Structures are given as C-alpha cells and as structure tokens.
Amino acid sequence: MQRYFVDVESLTVNDDFQMDKEASHHMLTVMRMQAGDKAYVVTQSQQVFIGELVDSQDKMATLHLAEEVHEKKELDTPVTLFVGLPKNDKLEWIVQKATELGASQIVPVAMRYSVTKWDQKKAGKKIERLQKIAQEAAEQAHRTFVPQIGQLVTTKEMAQMMGQFDRVCVAYEEVAKQGEKHRLVQVFEGLETGHQLAFVTGPEGGFHPDEIELLQEDHDNVFICGLGPRILRAETAPMYMLSALSYARELL
Amino acid sequence: MQRYFVDVESLTVNDDFQMDKEASHHMLTVMRMQAGDKAYVVTQSQQVFIGELVDSQDKMATLHLAEEVHEKKELDTPVTLFVGLPKNDKLEWIVQKATELGASQIVPVAMRYSVTKWDQKKAGKKIERLQKIAQEAAEQAHRTFVPQIGQLVTTKEMAQMMGQFDRVCVAYEEVAKQGEKHRLVQVFEGLETGHQLAFVTGPEGGFHPDEIELLQEDHDNVFICGLGPRILRAETAPMYMLSALSYARELL
Numbered sequence: 001m002q003r004y005f006v007d008v009e010s011l012t013v014n015d016d017f018q019m020d021k022e023a024s025h026h027m028l029t030v031m032r033m034q035a036g037d038k039a040y041v042v043t044q045s046q047q048v049f050i051g052e053l054v055d056s057q058d059k060m061a062t063l064h065l066a067e068e069v070h071e072k073k074e075l076d077t078p079v080t081l082f083v084g085l086p087k088n089d090k091l092e093w094i095v096q097k098a099t100e101l102g103a104s105q106i107v108p109v110a111m112r113y114s115v116t117k118w119d120q121k122k123a124g125k126k127i128e129r130l131q132k133i134a135q136e137a138a139e140q141a142h143r144t145f146v147p148q149i150g151q152l153v154t155t156k157e158m159a160q161m162m163g164q165f166d167r168v169c170v171a172y173e174e175v176a177k178q179g180e181k182h183r184l185v186q187v188f189e190g191l192e193t194g195h196q197l198a199f200v201t202g203p204e205g206g207f208h209p210d211e212i213e214l215l216q217e218d219h220d221n222v223f224i225c226g227l228g229p230r231i232l233r234a235e236t237a238p239m240y241m242l243s244a245l246s247y248a249r250e251l252l
Numbered sequence: 253m254q255r256y257f258v259d260v261e262s263l264t265v266n267d268d269f270q271m272d273k274e275a276s277h278h279m280l281t282v283m284r285m286q287a288g289d290k291a292y293v294v295t296q297s298q299q300v301f302i303g304e305l306v307d308s309q310d311k312m313a314t315l316h317l318a319e320e321v322h323e324k325k326e327l328d329t330p331v332t333l334f335v336g337l338p339k340n341d342k343l344e345w346i347v348q349k350a351t352e353l354g355a356s357q358i359v360p361v362a363m364r365y366s367v368t369k370w371d372q373k374k375a376g377k378k379i380e381r382l383q384k385i386a387q388e389a390a391e392q393a394h395r396t397f398v399p400q401i402g403q404l405v406t407t408k409e410m411a412q413m414m415g416q417f418d419r420v421c422v423a424y425e426e427v428a429k430q431g432e433k434h435r436l437v438q439v440f441e442g443l444e445t446g447h448q449l450a451f452v453t454g455p456e457g458g459f460h461p462d463e464i465e466l467l468q469e470d471h472d473n474v475f476i477c478g479l480g481p482r483i484l485r486a487e488t489a490p491m492y493m494l495s496a497l498s499y500a501r502e503l504l
Contacts, residue, residue, distance in 0.1 A: 073481045100488050102480075141482040185503050228354075228498040229325045230393040236352050239488075243495035244503075246480040251437050251496075 001050075002031055003040040003139040005146055010045045015065045016054065017041065024061040027053070033061070041065060046074070046144040073144050076193045077249060078104040079242065080150075080165070082158050084111035084203035085118065086234045094235050095130045099137035099147050101242035106134070107150035109158050113205030118152055127151065158200070159214045166195040168222040170215055171237045173206050176226035184225040184241070188248040197245070201237040253302075254283055255292040255391040257398055262297045267317045268306065269293065276313040279305065285313070293317060298326070298396040325396050328445045329501060330356040331494065332402075332417070334410050336363035336455035337370065338486045346487050347382045351389035351399050353494035358386070359402035361410050365457030370404055379403065410452070411466045418447040420474040422467055423489045425458050428478035436477040436493070440500040449497070453489040 004023050011017060019027065027033045033053050041051045041063060048071055051063030081103045083094055095106055108130075110118070118126060130149040138146045153161075162168050167187050175183075191197070200215065216222050227240050256275050263269060271279060279285045285305050293303045293315060300323055303315030333355045335346055347358055360382075362370070370378060382401040390398045405413075414420050419439050427435075443449070452467065468474050479492050 071481070097488055097491075100482060100484055101492070102482060140485070143482060181503055184499070226503075228502045229323070230352060230354060230395060232352055233392070236349055236491075239349075239491050240353070240495040240498070243492040244499035246492070247436070247496035247499055250480045251433055251478075 001038055001040055002027070003042060003142060005042050005135060005139065006044075008043050010043050010047055011041070011049060011065055013049070013065055013068050017051065017063050017065060019061045019063065021060070024056075024059060027061045028056050028059060038066075039063065040069075040142075042144055048144055071142075071144070073142055075102045075104075075245065075249060077191050077195045077197050077245070079197045079199055079245065080105040080107060081238055081242075082107045082109050082198060082200040083238060084109050084201060084207075084234065085114035085116045085152075086203050087115055090235045092130065092133055094238055095133050095147075095149065096137045097239050098242060099134045099143070100141040101239060102143075102246060103147050103238075103242060104145065105148045105150060106130070107158070108152045109155060109200075110152055111155050111203050112208040112211055114203040115205075116203075123152055155211045155214060159217070162198065162215060162219045162222055164196065165198040165221060167191065168198040168200060168215070168219070169225045169241065170200040170207075170212065170222060171202070171227050171232075171241060172212055172224045173202075173231060175224050176228070176231070178226075179229075180224070180226035183223050184227065184244065187223050187225070188245060191249065199238060199241045201241070202234060204234045253290055253292055254279070255294060255394060257294050257387060257391065258296075260295050262295050262299055263293070263301060263317055265301070265317055265320050269303065269315050269317060271313045271315065273312070276308075276311060279313045280308050280311060290318075291315065292321075292394075294396055300396055323394075323396070325394055327354045327356075327497065327501060329443050329447045329449050329497070331449045331451055331497065332357040332359060333490055333494075334359045334361050334450060334452040335490060336361050336453060336459070336486065337366035337368045337404070338455050339367055342487045344382065344385055346490055347385050347399075347401065348389045349491050350494060351386045351395070352393040353491060354395075354498060355399050355494060356397065357400045357402060358382070359410070360404045361407060361452075362404055363407050363455050364460040364463055366455040367457075368455075375404055407463045407466060411469065414450065414467065414471045414474055416448065417450040417473060419443065420450040420452060420467070420471070421477045421493065422452040422459075422464065422474060423454070423479050423484075423493060424464055424476045425454075425483060427476050428480070428483070430478075431481075432476070432478035435475050436479065436496065439475050439477070440497060443501065451490060451493045453493070454486060456486045
C-alpha cells in the first residue's frame with residue numbers, strides 16, 4: 001500500500017483530509033486510485049493512518065482516515081550521518097540507502113579529500129533534490145519520518161557540532177588496517193534509548209589525519225572505529241554502520 | 253598499495269614472478285610503476301606477498317616477492333548469496349558491494365517476480381562481466397579471494413542446493429511485516445567457524461509464497477528472517493545481511 005507524508009502536525013481518526021496537489025496527482029493519475037482504495041497517511045508527528053479515497057473532484061484527493069495504526073519503524077537511537085562529499089551521484093545513492101536503513105539526518109561535509117566541490121549557487125537545488133530522494137525512500141521503506149538533509153558544512157563546522165551527540169562513531173580506514181575491532185561494538189552496547197548518535201564517513205580518499213584530530217579535540221564522545229577487515233568504499237561504509245546498528249538495536 | 257590476484261596456486265618468498273599481460277599493462281601503463289615500486293600479489297591459495305617491480309622489459313612486469321604477509325580478510329563462515337534477478341544494472345552493483353562485504357559466491361536466480369530475463373546466448377557474457385566486477389572489487393577491498401559468480405539457476409534448482417549449507421537465511425518481507433525479529437540473530441549466534449552459509453534475497457517484487465515453501469521443503473536448515481522494521485529494497489537486503497554478519501562474526 002502506497003504511503004504519503006503530509007505537511008500537517010497531527011490528524012485524528014475519522015477526519016476527512018484533502019491531500020495537496022502533488023500527492024493528489026500521484027494518487028489519482030500515477031497510481032490511478034479509485035474511490036474506496038486505501039493508502040497510508042503519515043503526519044509530521046509520526047502518526048500513521050489508513051486513509052480511504054472518498055473524493056477526487058477537481059483532481060484533488062480527499063481521504064477518510066479510517067484507522068490509526070501504531071507501528072515502530074524508527075531506530076530508538078536517532079542517527080545523524082555526516083558524509084564526506086563523494087564523487088558523481090554517489091551522495092544521492094547514499095541518501096536513498098541511508099534513508100532505507102533508518103538515518104534521521106544526513107549532512108554533507110566538504111572534506112579535505114573531497115574531489116567534488118559544491119557551487120554555492122547550486123547548493124540549494126542539490127539539497128532540495130536530495131530531500132526529495134529521502135522522502136521517496138522513506139515512503140518506500142515504510143518509515144514514519146523523512147530524514148532531514150542538512151546544509152553543506154566544513155569539517156571544522158562539523159567538529160563544532162560533535163557536542164550535540166551522545167556518541168560519535170568515525171569510520172577510519174587506518175584503524176581498520178591496524179586491526180581495530182571492538183570499538184563499534186563498545187559504542188553500540190553502551191547505547192540507551194533516546195541516545196543521539198552521529199556516524200562520520202569520509203570521501204573516496206578517506207580522512208586527512210588532521211581531520212581525525214579535529215574531530216577528537218575536546219570531545220570524549222568521539223570514537224574512531226574499524227568496520228571489519230575489508231576496505232569499504234566511501235558509499236559502503238555508512239551502509240555497514242547503519243545495518244550493524246539495526247542488527248544491534250532492533251534484532252539482537 | 254595496488255593489489256593483484258594471480259592465476260597461480262602458490263608462490264614462495266624470494267620468487268621472481270612475471271605478471272600476465274593484462275596485469276603488466278595495468279602496472280606499467282595505468283599505474284606507471286617504476287623499478288622498486290611495490291604491489292600486493294595474491295595467489296589462488298590466498299597467500300599475500302609484497303612484490304617489488306624488478307623488471308619491465310617488453311611491457312611485461314616481473315615482481316620480486318620480497319615478503320609474505322599474513323592477513324585475515326575473509327569471513328570465517330563463507331557465504332553464498334542467492335539473488336533474485338533484479339532490474340537494470342542492479343546485479344552489477346550488488347556484486348560489487350557484496351564482494352566488498354565479504355561474500356564468497358554470488359548466484360543469480362531467475363525468480364517468479366524477476367522482471368529481467370536473461371537471454372541464454374548472452375548469459376555467458378554477463379557472468380564474465382560480473383566476474384570482472386567481483387575481481388576489481390576484491391582487489392579494492394583488500395580481499396584474499398575473488399568471489400565466484402555462479403551460473404543463473406531457477407528457484408527450483410536453488411532449492412535443490414540448500415542441502416549443501418549449514419544454515420540458509422531467507423530475507424522475506426512478509427515475516428518482517430509481522431514483526432519477526434530474532435531469527436537472524438539466532439542463526440548468527442549458532443554459527444561455528446567453517447560453517448557454510450547461504451543468504452537468499454528476492455527481486456523487486458519479493459518472493460512468491462510458493463518459492464518460500466519450496467525453499468523450506470525437506471530442509472530444516474532454512475530460516476525465514478526479518479531484517480528489521482523498515483522495508484528494504486531488493487539491492488539493500490543483501491548488504492544488510494552481509495554487514496550484520498560481519499558485525500556479528502568479526503567485531504562482536
């Protein structure tokens with residue numbers, strides 16, 4: 001059943017709710033929904049309703065919210081993913097996959113070894129496009145929350161944000177090469193419900209050692225972690241971390 | 253340092269070894285290696301040597317195997333990944349990522365809901381191309397082993413192979429929707445070194461219930477597993493399983 005995030009804080013069972021123009025178009029023209037067909041409606045406060053199409057006049061879809069469903073789809077330790085700007089369209093791919101895997105926020109970071117540079121003028125458009133990818137992926141993954149795409153920051157600006165998190169895991173290839181094995185487990189095993197997590201991964205060239213130093217400066221909540229014995233590409237490391245977190249927090 | 257898999261069963265420290273034409277071209281023309289430059293040489297029996305370029309006459313590279321390094325890069329429970337044929341070029345992507353994440357063998361499966369069909373005549377070329385992608389990914393990931401790409405099989409043929417494995421995990425969305433949470437953990441926690449594992453994931457449309465039945469028929473080593481509360485795309489499910497396995501077996 002199709003899922004739609006709506007721009008409303010909260011709704012109530014038995015409300016009739018008119019979808020906006022874009023969602024109405026998707027329902028009526030793309031999905032060809034007929035009166036009586038159902039879809040999920042998700043509010044900004046993460047309520048989930050089963051809505052039934054009751055009206056489609058003037059190409060606007062109105063749903064009757066027949067039932068509220070209570071489902072736990074989100075990690076209980078929200079994760080912000082800081083990603084060193086990768087090459088080509090890899091960031092789009094990372095946003096899609098990280099959304100499926102449960103990230104709450106994704107922040108692109110202009111790192112020392114990032115080959116890709118963002119033109120200030122085009123950054124707004126890029127963020128907008130990434131936000132749309134996140135929304136579609138959240139709908140497909142049956143999430144109750146659309147991850148927020150943050151503004152591009154520098155490594156220095158990112159380092160200044162580290163104090164906001166209970167735990168920060170930095171995926172650093174050099175410690176993996178030295179056989180570091182247990183830090184990710186230690187962090188995950190020490191988590192409590194509601195803890196705010198950050199994952200930091202580098203671009204194709206990895207981190208400059210100064211960047212690692214900057215991240216650790218003044219912060220005892222920052223952990224440099226290996227992700228197993230194999231070398232993972234820039235876009236694979238965040239997927240590994242999010243999958244491992246889901247395994248550790250949602251299945252274990 | 254660049255890594256090359258060579259077509260030789262085993263080598264010995266202090267051997268001088270001439271690379272084949274393709275690797276020589278890569279070393280001398282692409283990487284522009286000079287006398288004294290080093291690269292890893294990996295044999296079919298998973299020996300890893302540091303080789304030093306000593307000769308490049310006639311565009312053929314000869315390396316002196318200066319040192320053998322002992323590194324554990326492979327999962328201690330080999331995994332065969334059976335993948336329902338996905339759309340477009342997603343299989344190439346899955347092969348690349350599954351190689352980074354440690355799969356030993358990847359077998360494409362023509363499933364009921366696979367939209368993509370392989371033309372028999374072109375199957376050989378496709379497998380060859382996937383094998384090349386696996387080799388490149390194995391070099392980049394610093395593995396000691398190139399995963400083997402299997403021939404395309406039907407669901408029925410796959411089901412007949414299940415007896416070869418100690419444990420089989422099938423990622424089935426329907427059990428995830430019902431909140432199945434612990435089976436993957438149970439399987440992973442029961443693993444012992446050397447156990448042969450299989451992971452089975454569906455195409456975009458998922459499994460037909462008959463396929464699930466077929467897989468479980470006569471096999472008590474087949475476990476139907478949920479991968480957490482969110483719905484993962486066809487290409488994301490194998491990544492989740494391999495990452496979780498690495499976390500459980502290599503970090504925990």
